Amino acid sequence: MIRLFCVNFQVVFLLTVSMARVFAADSGYFEKVFPAPENPLPGELSMPAEWRIWIPEDVAKLKGVVVHQHGCGEGSCDSGRTCVYDLHWQELARAHDCALIASSFRQDKRPCEQWCDPRNGSAKSFFDALEYFAEYTGHDELKTVPWALWGHSGGGQWVGCMTQLYPRRVVAAWLRSGCPDTVVKTADELPMDSDFLNTPIFLNIGAREYDIPFVWESCWNYYRKIKARNAKIGLLIDPLTHHETGSSRYPAIRFFDDMLTARLPSEGVELLPAPNGFTLPISEITDKEISAENVVKNPENPGCNYDATERREFLRDGLWFPNLEYVDVWRRYSLDASFDDTTPPPSPTDVQLSLSDGVLSWKCRADLESGLKTFAIYRDGVEIVQIPTAHVVNSRPVFQGLTYSDTPDFSLPEMKFQIPDYDRDSECSYSVSAINTAGLESRRQTVSSVL
Numbered sequence: 001m002i003r004l005f006c007v008n009f010q011v012v013f014l015l016t017v018s019m020a021r022v023f024a025a026d027s028g029y030f031e032k033v034f035p036a037p038e039n040p041l042p043g044e045l046s047m048p049a050e051w052r053i054w055i056p057e058d059v060a061k062l063k064g065v066v067v068h069q070h071g072c073g074e075g076s077c078d079s080g081r082t083c084v085y086d087l088h089w090q091e092l093a094r095a096h097d098c099a100l101i102a103s104s105f106r107q108d109k110r111p112c113e114q115w116c117d118p119r120n121g122s123a124k125s126f127f128d129a130l131e132y133f134a135e136y137t138g139h140d141e142l143k144t145v146p147w148a149l150w151g152h153s154g155g156g157q158w159v160g161c162m163t164q165l166y167p168r169r170v171v172a173a174w175l176r177s178g179c180p181d182t183v184v185k186t187a188d189e190l191p192m193d194s195d196f197l198n199t200p201i202f203l204n205i206g207a208r209e210y211d212i213p214f215v216w217e218s219c220w221n222y223y224r225k226i227k228a229r230n231a232k233i234g235l236l237i238d239p240l241t242h243h244e245t246g247s248s249r250y251p252a253i254r255f256f257d258d259m260l261t262a263r264l265p266s267e268g269v270e271l272l273p274a275p276n277g278f279t280l281p282i283s284e285i286t287d288k289e290i291s292a293e294n295v296v297k298n299p300e301n302p303g304c305n306y307d308a309t310e311r312r313e314f315l316r317d318g319l320w321f322p323n324l325e326y327v328d329v330w331r332r333y334s335l336d337a338s339f340d341d342t343t344p345p346p347s348p349t350d351v352q353l354s355l356s357d358g359v360l361s362w363k364c365r366a367d368l369e370s371g372l373k374t375f376a377i378y379r380d381g382v383e384i385v386q387i388p389t390a391h392v393v394n395s396r397p398v399f400q401g402l403t404y405s406d407t408p409d410f411s412l413p414e415m416k417f418q419i420p421d422y423d424r425d426s427e428c429s430y431s432v433s434a435i436n437t438a439g440l441e442s443r444r445q446t447v448s449s450v451l
Contacts, residue, residue, distance in 0.1 A: 149162060
């Protein structure tokens with residue numbers, strides 16, 4: 001064990017946040033900005049579009065792309081700027097040799113449908129971004145590999161529409177608080193062929209957002225519309241949220257993990273058939289699991305706050321799941337937004353201490369199931385502090401913070417800890433562990449090098 005030096009300890013955490021453009025081949029981050037055309041043609045995007053991508057190190061050939069699409073409005077558009085820095089979504093991408101990509105459509109005061117309907121130029125912008133990144137990074141396969149699509153609100157509309165337009169490219173889709181009929185009615189205008197109907201989709205809405213009729217009503221009716229065609233679509237009602245995404249990333253990432261495992265081919269780009277899955281009869285679903293207990297009708301919107309009987313009518317044909325194991329994930333999350341995880345997170349690596357200023361630093365990946373909550377710092381085997389988590393919006397505490405739109409509060413907070421009143425004349429040892437959002441702790445890693 002390397003022996004280091006310390007004195008009496010006070011809790012101080014040095015969190016360095018950088019919104020700088022850290023886009024370079026050695027970091028894995030890349031950016032492309034497409035300006036708005038002066039006179040956009042039909043099918044051409046009328047607004048600027050920023051695209052960012054993260055590519056895992058040591059991946060010779062990518063097998064797919066995880067797409068994280070923000071919602072409508074300037075705040076949501078801004079949130080898209082930090083997505084590719086998200087360590088949890090990165091871990092999903094890394095586990096399947098995929099890139100992680102996100103947009104920031106600079107909507108400003110323009111109507112949302114100018115981008116959330118892909119036919120208005122946002123699909124072309126996406127393809128242009130993939131082509132640019134393919135050429136710039138040397139990953140030519142970005143032009144042809146499949147996508148796992150996640151979208152929030154207007155992004156849910158975009159994801160749903162892209163799934164209908166390009167089902168052969170879509171591994172699976174997660175629609176949070178939005179669907180192809182949310183902003184403007186488009187589902188009936190787009191193909192609903194067998195390829196689309198066999199693409200796994202999960203529709204996820206907040207139990208408390210029934211006062212947004214264009215979301216609540218459109219999502220329930222969209223579910224019924226495509227379920228009637230025997231589509232592979234599931235429905236998860238988040239029991240704790242309004243229109244914010246809350247902790248829904250946890251069931252979403254597990255869904256994508258299952259579907260990427262099942263559908264990505266070992267060679268080539270043609271998707272493997274989606275699993276037939278499992279249908280849970282409505283008789284085995286409780287009112288509480290569909291957030292229908294004690295529903296109080298909203299007098300201002302009496303037609304869209306469905307009670308238990310009405311919700312059961314929507315679900316009369318049962319609920320589809322990709323596999324039996326996911327039923328347990330769904331049941332647990334539907335009741336109180338919790339989930340099971342029995343495995344600890346990855347341990348920190350490259351733990352270093354700077355002798356000149358007493359700064360501990362390390363690297364760490366997120367837990368695929370439970371993300372990354374915090375770090376514990378130990379001195380001579382005794383825990384002295386847990387790093388404060390950044391701000392979250394109605395979700396579990398997360399090291400990077402979590403916005404309304406499921407993106408980090410910051411671009412990439414550095415993993416550092418400032419030892420206060422550092423004194424090189426006192427001898428001690430330091431170690432660091434990671435803690436996931438399920439409260440499980442990794443093995444401690446002692447300082448491996450001194451700078």
